[in-house]
Amino acid sequence: MRYSDSMTESNPPSELRLSRAAAQRLSLYLRSLDSFARTGTTLSSEVLAKTVGVSAAQVRRDLAVLGHLGLRGIGYEAAGLAAAIRKTLGIDRPWKAVLVGVGNLARALLRYRGFSEHGFEIVGLFDSDATKIGQIVGGLAIEPLSRLKLAVQESRAELGILTVPSDVAQAVANQMVASGLRGVMNFASVLLVLPHGVQVVTVDLAIQLEQLAFAVHLGED
Amino acid sequence: MRYSDSMTESNPPSELRLSRAAAQRLSLYLRSLDSFARTGTTLSSEVLAKTVGVSAAQVRRDLAVLGHLGLRGIGYEAAGLAAAIRKTLGIDRPWKAVLVGVGNLARALLRYRGFSEHGFEIVGLFDSDATKIGQIVGGLAIEPLSRLKLAVQESRAELGILTVPSDVAQAVANQMVASGLRGVMNFASVLLVLPHGVQVVTVDLAIQLEQLAFAVHLGED
DNA sequence: CGTTGTGAACTCATTCACAGCT
């Protein structure tokens, strides 16, 4: 039996407080570790730091939240570290997602291998355009939005990828939430207001490009 | 961002120190302002804050770096504010970009209207696959990489969009830099190491989806 | 040895709260 925080050397991390930025870095470490797995079996915080472009101290600080899995004088064991990061991020199991709005971007995403390679499976396609219903894209038939709720419940999908025009994004997102999805990856250029407990990540490519232009404009490093 | 801070304190924004995050928020404010331009002519920090999901104090702090363009008792004049943000971000003029690696993602990006709507023009397509050379995509003919340097110089493009597989991304990025590009928008899942003065923004969709899964996993807000 | 893990110091970012302008 454990009391509050007595530094017991058990497997689960005692207190898990990860900032958004720190969680993002864990994903980056994971990428490095995967490509490192062939090369060697252990690596130091310094090596890992260099491959993702942060400081060694930052790496050690980030990894400390996972528990004590560094070996002093040696470094970290790559496979074990990768597994621990996956567990912390909640990606030590597959996730199912549906995609709503089958336009050009969606078709590109469906050919993108990165999602399935990292354990994300797209299990349904939905669109409000009647002329698209029934079309097969990436091995899946496009269904009407009216089928969304049932499909989400049957497939047990938890995530939704939202690739509809910005002016209808909020309305469609509401439907996604009503169908039971817990997270939305939003490609529209609007702030989605969703109920408590539903997560959103917005990817706005135009803004990213603006940020690049700004950096060039400044000429900073 | 180093020494040589011998900036003159003239009328315009005397000291311009914008964090990456703050610059990103300026882009967000800009989106709101554009859609607000029809509605009204002025708006308060509180209103603007609500549309992008930050605090009013944050908005005022961010806008203060642009100079004194708020009207006490009134708020900010939408059009003037938008113009000031554009100027600060360096997007008060068009930017030209080339795209390297014409796969599915690239084809989707070429149909995405967001870039041109925000002043970014794609002026050339390049690929190393000989079978693609000459194909017309989005009104542009795909050219071989050997033409990149000349094309960049002729078109005066400054930015490059990199949509090649991760294993060749660094090599291709090196060619982009050698051709004179000053900024790279990288869609590959690797850390690009580029010389001083060349800017990079990486967009890794799998990592974004992992972050969403993590947020759902935690059930945080 | 070499490298981790972590208090302490430090830097950067956000919020508070209100004086000051319109």
Added chain:
DNA sequence: AGCTGTGAATGAGTTCACAACG
């Protein structure tokens, strides 16, 4: 009166530096 702009206070995130340990 209303809302901005900004010092001061607070909070978050990062680096320093070194004791602890294999």
